[in-house]
Amino acid sequence: MRSINYIIAIGFVFVSCEILEPVYDNTLDLDNNSPPALLFTPETSTTTLGGSAAVMLYALEVENIAGVRARIQYDAAKLIVSTVSAGSFFTGSQAPVFIYDDNGSGILDIYSFYMGSDRIKTGTGDIALIVFSTKLPGNASIELTTESELLDENGKLIPIQSYGTGVISAQ
């Protein structure tokens, strides 16, 4: 009987509820990355060995840019670039100029230029959709190098504050 009393008392003392502890890690959250920036979202993808993982290349809070050159370094031992397609950021009255170059040794260059009447674009949007295929199991990193560039309508460089990184995990 005494033990029952203890259980009741202790039960009351420890009555509390589950607490959610969300981690605000959205890549496009301005608290996480300073604009203007070129970023990947999602930063982390998981797929099966031989499977594919899609990663969006985003421009974050850019102002008056006319084009972008993104140089992406990836782990060529584990990843293959399957497809690269244009995003919606530079889509206007005309389709953007969109070129990419994958040398197969771990460097992917993407070039995209706005072809709208006002020739510049401001804000946040996706530049390209890149689909990687995995060759080996494990984590493979992808990152935007500092050779990436944002250009205004006069061809001048706009400083980039944040360069995105990402991980594709093959299991």
Next chain:
Amino acid sequence: MQSNLIQDLQKIRIAFQSLLLVFISSVTLFAQEGAPSVAVLDFDAKGIPDYEAETLTERLRSEIANTKAFRITDRKLLDKIINEQALQQSGCTTDECAAEVGQLLGAQYMISGSIGKLGETYTIDVKLVSVTTGAAERTKTASYKGPIAGLITEMEILAWEISGLQAPQSLLMKQSGGDKAGKITVAVLDFSPRGISSLEAQTLTDRFATEINKTDRAILVDRNVVNEVMQEQGYTQAECSSEECAAEVGAMLGVQFMISGAIGKLGETYTIDAKMFEVATGAAEKTINTTYSGQVDGLITEIEILAWEMMGLKPPNSLLRKRKGGAGQIGSGPKGKSRFGALIRSTIIPGWGQLYSDRSLSAWSFLGGELALLGLGYMSYTSYQTAYDDVDNFYAQYQAATNPNDIRMFKEKSMAAEDQMNSSNDQLTMMFQAAAAVHLANMVHAFVLGPKNSATASKSQFQLGYDPNINQPQLRFTIALD
């Protein structure tokens, strides 16, 4: 002339013989000095043989001698006088005849009577006649249906009654056929009080005697009869605490066994010692001791159980449950309340133990306090649940958003909801902890204070007891001054 002389000499001889016999009988009955003398004439037999009437009359004579209320005149003398007077004992039925014979015997009283039979029923009529006045001083009658041997007991009882005394309990029990049921005859002396009041000891003894009766194993002598016999012997219940005295009283009562005992108090512990011993041998038949801690009321159950054990029987389950503090049968008597009972109840429902202990204000305070805290706790829980859902929802939208403005908005909403959730959870925990504290306090309160003293508070403030000094029941009224 010669015949007259012979007749005179014969009368002188009869008178001399009468005087001699009266002298002898007087010497014989010297021990009964002061008691009036009585002669018993053979009862007139009506419907039964004469010898049976004579036998029954003889038993009446013997029993009258036992009463010590009269000195019995020797039967031989009586027969001689009757023969000399050319009478038949059974024929001398008138008061005048009886008075005349009595004068010749020198007796102060004469007893005569008749035994008749009507169908299966016997009738006995007895008359006590004063020789001096020739008038009937006392008459007694009895009717009896059964075998004629049963008339012996009836005659023995009539012997006491015609002597102006109450028949012994043993005879009355024999008359009621008690012995035939295989029961023992028992008398209970008041238990000696040691540390408790004599009134409490008497009340407990009464309860013990009542329970002895309930066992149906014994025929109990009425308390008043015991007291009367003791008074006749010059004792009071308090004085007759020794086994010798008890045995003497038991012999007078004609019982087989006597029960005596003592109830003592040592601190908060009560001890009950009871002994039943055989009157004939003085040997202890059974000795039982028990110890009890708690309210004095609980002794009632203990002594009731003791009564069953004294009779060599297992106490009823209802009594054993009462002893354990469980619920007894409804209406079977006051239930024993205990601290443990209060604790159990308050553990289950706050305030229940206090209600059980007759502390209504505390009971409602604890119950109300805990319900209020639990109510606030529930409100905190609903608030928490709403906030939790909001956090879950806004965080999902935050993760899915690609517009920095939307991301900021959802993040702010999610964080606000998260703050609300944490606050509500803290309140919920605090309310339940407070409720737990109140619950624990309620349990401690119920156990520490325990039930109120039922003798002075919740139960009747009137107590009925027996006062041996005035030989009457006594009503006691108690007022709590604290």
